Structures are given as C-alpha cells and as structure tokens.
Amino acid sequence: MLIHTQPLPTSLFVFSYSSKYQPYHINHVDGQVCLSHKNTYPSIFAVMPPFSRSRARSRRSLNSKIKCSTAADSSLSLTPDPDPDKNRKVPELNTLFKRFWKVAAPYWYSDDKVQARLQLAAVFALTLATTGISVGFNFLGRDFYNALANKDQEQFTNQLLYYLGAFAGGIPFFVLRDYARETLALRWRSWMTKYYMERYLMNQTFYKIQSQSIIDNPDQRIVDDLSSFSGTALSFSLTFFNAAVDLISFSNILYGIYPPLFVVLLVYSIGGTAISVFLGKGLVTLNFLQEKKEADFRYGLVRVRENAESIAFYGGEDNEMQLLLQRFRSAFDNLTQLLISSRNLEFFTNGYRYLIQILPAAVVAPMYFSGKIEFGVINQSVSAFNHILGDFSLIVYQFQAISAFSAVIDRLGEFDDILDNSNSKGLSDPLEEISLTYSNDINSPVFESNGSMPAEQSQRLLDVENLTLQTPTSKATLVRDLSLVINEKEHLLVMGPSGSGKTSLLRAMAGLWSTGRGKITFYVTVGEDFEAPTSADLTSLDVKLQNTNGEFKKAINRNSRGIFFLPQRPYMVLGTLRQQLLYPTWAEELIPPPDGTKPAGSLPFLMRGEDSENASVKSHKPTTDELTQALENVRLGYILSRFGLDSTYEWSSVLSLGEQQRLAFARLLLSKPKLVLLDESTSALDEANETHLYQQIEAAGITYISIGHRRTLYDFHKRVLRISTMDPNSSERNWQIESIQSGLLV
Numbered sequence: 001m002l003i004h005t006q007p008l009p010t011s012l013f014v015f016s017y018s019s020k021y022q023p024y025h026i027n028h029v030d031g032q033v034c035l036s037h038k039n040t041y042p043s044i045f046a047v048m049p050p051f052s053r054s055r056a057r058s059r060r061s062l063n064s065k066i067k068c069s070t071a072a073d074s075s076l077s078l079t080p081d082p083d084p085d086k087n088r089k090v091p092e093l094n095t096l097f098k099r100f101w102k103v104a105a106p107y108w109y110s111d112d113k114v115q116a117r118l119q120l121a122a123v124f125a126l127t128l129a130t131t132g133i134s135v136g137f138n139f140l141g142r143d144f145y146n147a148l149a150n151k152d153q154e155q156f157t158n159q160l161l162y163y164l165g166a167f168a169g170g171i172p173f174f175v176l177r178d179y180a181r182e183t184l185a186l187r188w189r190s191w192m193t194k195y196y197m198e199r200y201l202m203n204q205t206f207y208k209i210q211s212q213s214i215i216d217n218p219d220q221r222i223v224d225d226l227s228s229f230s231g232t233a234l235s236f237s238l239t240f241f242n243a244a245v246d247l248i249s250f251s252n253i254l255y256g257i258y259p260p261l262f263v264v265l266l267v268y269s270i271g272g273t274a275i276s277v278f279l280g281k282g283l284v285t286l287n288f289l290q291e292k293k294e295a296d297f298r299y300g301l302v303r304v305r306e307n308a309e310s311i312a313f314y315g316g317e318d319n320e321m322q323l324l325l326q327r328f329r330s331a332f333d334n335l336t337q338l339l340i341s342s343r344n345l346e347f348f349t350n351g352y353r354y355l356i357q358i359l360p361a362a363v364v365a366p367m368y369f370s371g372k373i374e375f376g377v378i379n380q381s382v383s384a385f386n387h388i389l390g391d392f393s394l395i396v397y398q399f400q401a402i403s404a405f406s407a408v409i410d411r412l413g414e415f416d417d418i419l420d421n422s423n424s425k426g427l428s429d430p431l432e433e434i435s436l437t438y439s440n441d442i443n444s445p446v447f448e449s450n451g452s453m454p455a456e457q458s459q460r461l462l463d464v465e466n467l468t469l470q471t472p473t474s475k476a477t478l479v480r481d482l483s484l485v486i487n488e489k490e491h492l493l494v495m496g497p498s499g500s501g502k503t504s505l506l507r508a509m510a511g512l513w514s515t516g517r518g519k520i521t522f523y524v525t526v527g528e529d530f531e532a533p534t535s536a537d538l539t540s541l542d543v544k545l546q547n548t549n550g551e552f553k554k555a556i557n558r559n560s561r562g563i564f565f566l567p568q569r570p571y572m573v574l575g576t577l578r579q580q581l582l583y584p585t586w587a588e589e590l591i592p593p594p595d596g597t598k599p600a601g602s603l604p605f606l607m608r609g610e611d612s613e614n615a616s617v618k619s620h621k622p623t624t625d626e627l628t629q630a631l632e633n634v635r636l637g638y639i640l641s642r643f644g645l646d647s648t649y650e651w652s653s654v655l656s657l658g659e660q661q662r663l664a665f666a667r668l669l670l671s672k673p674k675l676v677l678l679d680e681s682t683s684a685l686d687e688a689n690e691t692h693l694y695q696q697i698e699a700a701g702i703t704y705i706s707i708g709h710r711r712t713l714y715d716f717h718k719r720v721l722r723i724s725t726m727d728p729n730s731s732e733r734n735w736q737i738e739s740i741q742s743g744l745l746v
C-alpha cells in the first residue's frame with residue numbers, strides 16, 4: 001500500500017501526469033501539449049511532446065474547438081437543416097456496458113489472447129511501478145527539501161545525487177509504460193480492424209448495408225472508431241486502475257486524520273458526479289452525431305474525388321459546393337451545440353474543482369490551533385484530500401472524454417450488432433424466401449428448358465423454379481413465377497424494358513437479393529471435400545463464423561465454384577494491371593523482402609493464411625505470359641506498352657469504359673468458369689469487339705447468360721428470356737422464353 005506520510009513537495013512533476021493525468025489542464029503551446037495541474041498544484045507545469053495516439057482524440061476535439069471558434073466568427077450562414085438524427089435517444093447505461101463488453105471482449109479470447117494478456121499485465125505492472133516511482137520521488141523530494149531547510153550541505157549533495165540517480169533509473173519506466181500501452185492499443189486495434197473487415201466483407205454484408213442504408217459510414221467506424229476505442233479503453237482502464245490504487249493509498253491517511261472530512265468528500269463527489277451526469281447527458285448523442293456528420297462530410301469529398309470526371313463534364317461544381325457546404329454546416333451546427341453543452345458543463349466542473357480547495361485546511365485548522373496536530377499534517381490532509389477527490393471525481397473531470405467514448409462504443413456496438421445479425425430479420429426482409437443452392441449433384445436427369453423432354457447428355461448448370469422476385473424494401477414484384485433450366489452451352493439472353501428487373505434477376509442469382517419466393521439451384525463441379533452449401537449457409541453468418549474468437553471457416557466463394565458474374569458497371573480494383581486481371585479469382589501475394597525476413601512489426605493475424613483464400617487460389621495462377629495472352633485475346637495488348645503489368649494507376653480514369661469492359665472479359669477468360677452471368681457487359685463496345693468477345697468465351701467453353709438490349713446479341717445466344725414491366729394489379733407471369741436460330745427468333 002502506498003502511503004504518503006509527508007506533504008508532497010511542490011516540485012513534482014512530470015512523472016505523475018500520465019498515471020493521474022485527469023487533474024491536469026491541457027493546453028496547446030506552439031505545437032506542443034502542455035499539461036498544468038488543475039487542483040493540487042496550480043503552479044506545476046509540464047511541457048510534453050506532441051500528443052501520443054491515445055490522446056489524439058483530445059487533440060482532435062481540442063483542434064476542432066479551436067477551428068470552430070474561428071468558424072463561429074466567420075460569415076457562414078447557419079440555417080438549420082431539418083435533421084432526423086435530432087431525435088436520437090441517449091443509450092441506457094446498461095446498454096452501453098453491454099455494447100462495450102461485446103466490442104471489447106473478443107480480442108481477449110482470440111488466438112492472440114496469450115500475447116494480449118501478457119502485454120496487458122506488463123502495462124499494468126509498469127503502471128504500478130511508475131506509481132511507486134512517483135511515491136519514491138515524493139520521499140526523495142521531501143528529504144531534499146528538508147536538507148535544504150536544515151542547511152545540511154552534505155545531506156543536500158547526497159540527496160541531489162540520489163535524486164539524479166533515481167531520475168535516470170525511473171525515466172525508462174515511464175517511457176516503457178507508454179510505449180507498451182501504445183503498442184498494445186495498436187495490436188488490439190489491428191486485430192479488431194481485421195475482425196470487423198472480415199465480417200463486413202463476408203456474406204455481402206457491405207452490399208446490404210450500403211444498398212439498404214442500414215447504418216451510416218461503416219468505413220469511419222472501422223477506421224476512426226476502432227482506433228479510438230482501443231486507445232481510449234486502455235487509457236481509461238489504466239486511469240481507473242490508478243484511481244483505485246490511489247484511493248486505497250490515501251483514504252487511510254485522510255480517514256486517520258479526521259473521519260468527517262472523508263465523509264464530506266464522499267458526499268461532495270457523489271453529488272458532483274450526479275450533477276455532471278445530469279448536465280452532460282446530451283453530450284453522448286451530440287458526440288455520436290458529430291462523428292456521423294464529420295464522416296458524411298468527408299464521404300461527400302471522397303465522392304467528388306471518385307466522380308471527378310463526371311462532375312467536371314457536367315460542370316456540377318456549384319451543386320457539389322452547395323451539397324458539401326450543407327454537409328459541413330450540419331457538422332458545424334452540431335459542433336456548435338456540442339460546444340455550448342460542453343461550456344455549460346465546464347461552468348459546473350470548474351466550480352466543483354475550485355470551490356473545495358481550502359475546505360480540508362479549514363476543517364483541520366482548529367485541530368492545529370488546539371495543538372492536536374502538527375503543521376505538516378495540514379499539508380498532508382490537503383494532499384490526501386485532493387488525491388481522493390480526484391479519484392472520486394473521475395466522472396466529473398473526465399465527463400467530456402467519457403461522453404465521446406460512449407458515442408464511440410454506441411457506434412461500434414450498433415455496427416457489431418448489424419454485422420452479427422446481417423442475415424437475421426433485423427437486416428433482411430422477413431419475407432426473404434428465395435432459396436439459393438449450390439449443388440454438386442450433376443447426375444440428376446437433364447431436361448429441356450421447357451421442362452418436358454429429356455435432353456441430350458449435356459450438363460445442367462442452373463435451375464430456376466417458380467421464382468417470384470421482389471425489391472427488398474418496397475416489396476414491388478418484378479418477376480412472377482419464373483421457371484427455367486440452363487444446360488451447358490445453352491446461352492440465354494435476357495431482354496426487357498429498362499427497370500423491368502433484369503439486373504435484379506441476376507442479383508437474386510448472386511444471392512444479393514432474396515426477397516420473394518422460389519428456388520435457384522446452381523449445379524457445379526467441385527472438389528470432393530466440398531460440402532455443398534445451402535441457401536441457409538449462404539445467408540447465415542454462423543456457418544462462416546467458427547466462434548466469437550474471430551476465426552472464420554473458409555468462406556464460400558461462388559467464383560471458386562465455377563460461376564462468375566460481370567456487373568453492369570465495370571469495377572477496377574486499386575492496384576496494378578496484373579491485379580486487375582487476377583481479380584477476383586486470385587489474390588496477389590505479398591512480395592517478400594529480398595532477404596526473406598518478415599516485414600518489421602508484422603502481426604501474425606494480419607497475414608492471410610492459405611485457408612482463408614479462395615479454394616481456386618490453389619489452382620494454377622496465370623503466368624505473366626498468360627496474362628499478356630489474355631489481354632491480346634480481348635484486343636487490349638496495346639495497353640501493356642503504355643502501362644506495363646505492374647504499375648499502379650487509377651484504372652477507371654485511364655481506361656475507357658469499353659476498355660474496362662474488355663478487361664473484365666480478360667478476367668473471365670483467365671478464370672474459365674463454367675457459367676457466367678453478364679449484365680450488359682458489352683454495352684460500351686462496338687459491334688466488332690462485341691462479336692469478338694462472345695466468340696472468345698464461346699471458344700473457351702463458357703456458358704453464358706447475358707442481359708442486353710441490342711438485337712445483335714441474338715447471334716450469340718440460343719434462347720431469349722423476355723421480361724416485361726410488371727403490372728402491380730396483375731397476377732399473370734410477366735416473362736416468356738423464345739428460341740433463337742441463326743440469329744433469328746423462332
């Protein structure tokens with residue numbers, strides 16, 4: 001137990017700041033951060049290096065306060081927007097605790113748990129050591145000043161040497177404690193980032209979140225909120241731990257001096273905490289909204305960057321400016337309210353802090369006057385009182401940081417729930433009934449597409465039975481009671497007016513939409529170890545989640561099952577031309593350093609193991625020659641001399657739309673799937689190139705289902721599925737299948 005028997009010397013110091021940093025004021029001075037003690041030692045002042053990561057949040061909010069107080073003087077007009085977020089409820093305390101636990105716990109039970117717990121123990125041990133060192137410095141300081149007061153030169157010199165020795169020995173503990181805490185926070189964040197990204201990208205959750213606008217800014221939650229969560233959770237834990245140690249150390253002293261003083265302190269701090277919670281309760285919501293609005297604003301800017309060419313063609317700068325300003329104003333308005341609430345809370349917090357400064361001295365002074373205690377005991381009681389007050393007042397002093405942290409917990413907890421239940425009723429429609437199955441039973445009898453007569457011995461690839469397809473949110477029926485069979489080489493063209501539901505049919509086949517009824521079965525050849533997933537597998541996160549430790553079973557990937565989808569809008573990944581071509585079938589491996597060593601600081605769980613890659617990754621990965629040949633096959637050989645295979649460009653900007661579509665066909669030819677679903681994949685191409693590409697995939701033995709509007713497409717297909725726009729009042733089928741022979745309908 002750490003007990004101060006003497007008053008703390010007034011020259012202490014830098015050391016105690018971070019173990020009990022809460023009683024300090026934080027100020028910016030010339031790019032440095034200055035901490036000055038808020039209660040016990042108003043004269044103590046320590047200049048710190050620029051903020052560490054764990055204090056980045058304080059810096060950010062501080063910076064934003066500075067920026068905003070400037071902005072408040074500017075001429076921005078502040079017309080309030082009607083804002084549905086204003087009715088957002090403050091989360092209950094127990095909900096917050098549950099969410100905190102749900103977000104925080106998985107890491108400490110994960111594969112990395114041994115390392116994590118050891119590091120945590122080291123951080124706590126170092127924190128205890130630094131607290132002990134601080135106490136030791138108190139005693140050294142006391143003796144130093146006693147020697148000075150007694151004019152004992154020899155003792156003074158000795159104490160000075162002790163002090164310098166202790167200084168040299170003690171400093172590394174403080175540095176190592178902070179380093180250990182920061183590295184643990186980084187490790188925790190890295191693990192959580194992978195854990196969240198994995199669940200976000202799994203099972204098309206990212207698509208559902210985006211297309212159904214389920215939550216705002218998942219990217220910001222993964223980047224900013226996770227970073228601030230791990231850093232703040234650790235530093236708060238240490239702050240509370242320190243407060244507990246401190247409380248035990250100093251309660252005895254204070255209680256021993258004068259018990260009523262202890263009781264007064266208890267009542268004062270409990271009352272203060274209750275009032276600050278009452279005054280600051282709106283801060284959690286405001287902080288939550290601030291995060292959202294800042295992310296919305298940033299997203300708006302990202303959209304401008306991503307769509308630079310379209311905006312420039314439209315000349316839409318004024319509109320963009322207005323939209324962006326609107327988003328910024330929304331963030332600004334909220335921040336203004338946040339500042340007002342913070343200011344009101346500060347009135348109370350500062351009053352609370354200074355009102356009681358002289359109380360302990362005033363209470364014990366009569367005992368001193370009557371000779372019951374020595375003068376030093378007054379100092380000691382003031383010191384102990386302030387320590388305990390600081391410990392009991394953590395919530396008052398830290399309320400703003402706690403409210404910001406609560407907002408982070410709330411946002412992450414909400415995100416975590418969505419990821420966990422990504423296919424439960426919360427996310428998907430209760431009428432979600434389309435069953436999507438991947439079957440390896442290719443021996444079942446093959447029928448003609450009209451379902452009546454046995455066909456020649458070709459392999460069946462797709463079976464659609466009584467499919468009624470609806471839009472996910474409005475439940476508008478797009479296709480009614482569709483049945484069709486696709487056998488090998490029976491290429492199907494899907495036609496129909498714009499908006500009739502052609503792409504949506506592909507969405508259902510890809511498992512992106514499942515509202516409606518009916519059954520879709522893909523028949524695919526797969527390895528012996530493959531257990532054909534059912535539609536429930538495909539929509540149940542549990543199947544893919546082995547446990548809550550964040551270990552995932554191999555995700556089911558339809559590309560590796562011989563089925564490929566080319567979306568309407570070509571998608572170019574961030575990376576090199578080689579990566580474009582390999583996407584999505586093969587992942588580009590990390591290039592190891594020449595000496596074969598692991599990159600410094602790499603964490604085992606950030607590496608993608610073989611198991612987590614597509615099954616097809618194990619299949620032959622195309623060589624440079626094969627990649628070059630694939631480009632030649634789609635008449636794109638000339639871009640090689642321009643860009644090379646291994647340079648990174650913004651491909652969606654440097655390649656024309658038609659070139660991007662041809663690149664997508666090169667991917668297809670390299671992957672050689674059994675069946676491909678093409679959504680207007682040649683719409684930007686001239687007829688000669690279109691014919692060439694269809695000839696290429698036909699020659700590669702790929703069966704295809706294409707969506708398209710052009711009659712020239714008849715030449716490459718055997719049948720056409722014609723979908724008409726659904727009449728909401730009709731209960732009739734809105735589709736028909738016609739045969740094509742030699743490019744003509746029969």
Ligand SMILES: Nc1ncnc2c1ncn2[C@@H]1O[C@H](COP(=O)(O)OP(=O)(O)OP(=O)(O)O)[C@@H](O)[C@H]1O
Nearest residue numbers: 211471472473474497498499500501502503504505
């Ligand atoms: N996420 C969604 N939520 C609700 N309705 C949607 C959604 N996406 C598309 N729709 C609607 O579904 C209908 C069918 O859209 P779909 O994209 O399938 O049309 P399409 O036949 O492919 O049209 P086009 O030929 O113009 O590409 C449209 O009316 C569209 O507005």
